[in-house]
Amino acid sequence: MQTQIAPQYRADPLVGEAESILRDCVHCGFCNATCPTYRILGDEQDGPRGRIYLIKALLAGEQTTETTRLHLDRCLGCRACExxxxxxxxxxxxxxxxxxxxxxxxxxxxxxxxxxxxxxxVVTEPKRFRAALGLGRVFKPLLKASLARTLPPLPAESPDSARSEVAVASSAGRRVLHLDGCVQSVATPATRAALARILQRLGVDLRSAPTATCCGALSLHLDAWDEARALMRGNIDAWWPYLEDGAQAILVSASGCGSVVKDYGHYLEDDPAYAAKAARIAEIACDPSQWLARELGARSIPGIARGRIAFHAPCSLQHGQRLAGVVEGILTRLGYQLSEIGDAELCCGSAGSYSLLQPQLAAQLRRNKLDRLEKDEPKRIATANVGCQLYLAQEARVPVVHWLELVDEALVDVGTP
Incomplete structure (x- = not known):
């Protein structure tokens, strides 16, 4: 795609990067077929190709309007088009x-x-998020029904989930780090607890750096780039002593966070103090499914029938990290019967802050997703991202859990593999 760059943008390296991306587009429109908002709205400007033309016009110096913003804001950022x-x-x-x-x-x-x-x-700091969630639940009877439904349960903190100080100390055993994150650490601490028990059975010590916090995804997606990079630098500083002490990987059990952590090298490539460290972080960060697929692949695990479940693959897992099928393979090997999901490539509507900022479109996407997930009457729905888990659970007819909880249950039944 040929692009005319307005004079005021020609020296901007971001515009140079955008122009390079635009050159790859051949206008084919295949992207619209898997765009959730295009499929609902049927407007070319609410599909990837149309939004690309809007960005191209912006780079050419055409006057931008609130209508342009509307169409760009309606994009989920799900990357199914990629x-x-x-x-x-x-x-x-x-x-x-x-x-x-x-x-x-x-x-x-x-x-x-x-x-x-x-x-x-509120969201990027766990203590503030917990306090806000607590207040929300106290005043829930006074809130509009639509807003009250968005409040997730507030689990009690436990020794397994609390963000406590962890000393950096040498050990002969294998060690990996975990990003506890902001929302997940408060709303679904069972995810980390399940992963810790799984790894313990495999002889791996799971640790958390107490000063690590939000991955930066929310700030990045809401265009607060300096704030996002500051959070990234803080996490690198928190993790670095553990890596120097022998930690083998950083496991990120919220797939949305994992997509961003794996891109730290890109976002900090122009920072001379952090570029090399960020590249190293991006190299060793991985989704737990990548780690467990290798660990469990070399072990004999008895097959026990465990009933039907439906797995929702978050966009950040299948499109962002390109790990489609990895979790499903693990769950199938452990004896779970997985439902076939129609339109599995489509977003559930959560998409970070999208469900809060675009509630009508998000709710329609969720209903479409749940119709497909619940079609075969599974006992539970599993997913790999805290946002998807909480958003689907608001309307689902069956429990929605993180897939690591199912692995934890299975390994308890068969004993340490």
């Missing part, structure tokens, strides 16, 4: 740049900007 694209267009990165330039050319109205700032302030 999986579909035969030309390898890095649409997700192009969208980040497009939104960033849009906000520079036409700042958001004060109320919308404040809404996003408060969202980042």
């Amino acid at each position: 999986t579909t694209c035969p030309s390898g267009v890095r649409y997700g990165r192009l969208l980040e740049i497009g939104r960033h330039l849009q906000n520079q050319a036409l700042p958001r109205p004060p109320r919308a900007a404040l809404e996003r700032r408060l969202l980042r302030y």
Whole structure:
């Protein structure tokens, strides 16, 4: 795709990166077939190809409007189009740049900007998020029903899930790190607890760096790039002593966070103090499914029938990290019967902050997803990302759990493999 760059943008390296991405696009439109918002709205500007043209016009210096922002904001950032694209267009990165330039050319109205700032302030720090969630549950009877449904349960903190100080000390055993994160550490601590027990059975010590916090995804997606990079640097500083002490990997059990951590090298490549460390972090970060597929693959595990489940593969797992089928393979090997899911490549509507900022579209996507997940009457729905888990659970007719909880249950039944 040929692009005319406006004079005011020609020296901007971000625009150079965007232009390079645009050159790969051949206008084929295959991306629209797997775009959740295009399939619902049927508007070319609410599909990847149309949004690419909007960004191209912005780079050419055409006046941007709130209508342009509307169509860019409606994008989930699910990256299903990247999986579909035969030309390898890095649409997700192009969208980040497009939104960033849009906000520079036409700042958001004060109320919308404040809404996003408060969202980042509350969610990215676990103590603030826990306090806000606690207040929300106290005043739940006074809230609108639609808002009250968005409040997840507030589990009690436990020794398995609490973010306590962990000393860096040498040990003869194998060690890996875990990113406890912000929302997951508060709302679904059972995920980390299950992973710790699984790894313990495999002879691996799971540790958390107490000063590590939000991965930066929410700030990045809401165009607070400096804030996102500051969170990334803080996590690198928190993890580095553990890596020097022999930690073999950083496991990120929220797949949305994992997609971002694996890109730390890209986001900090122009930072001379952190570029090399960020590249190293990105290299050793992995989803637990990657680690367990290797660990369990070399072990004999008795097959026991465990009933039917439906697995929802988050967009961040199948499109962001390109790990489609890995979790499903592990669960099948452990005896779970997996339902076949129609349109499995489509987003559930959670998409980070999307369900809060675009509630009507998100709710329609969730209903479509749950219709497919619950079609064969599974006993439970499993997923790999805390956002998907919490959002689906609001309306699901069966329990929604993290897939690591199912692995933990299975390994208890068969004993240490």
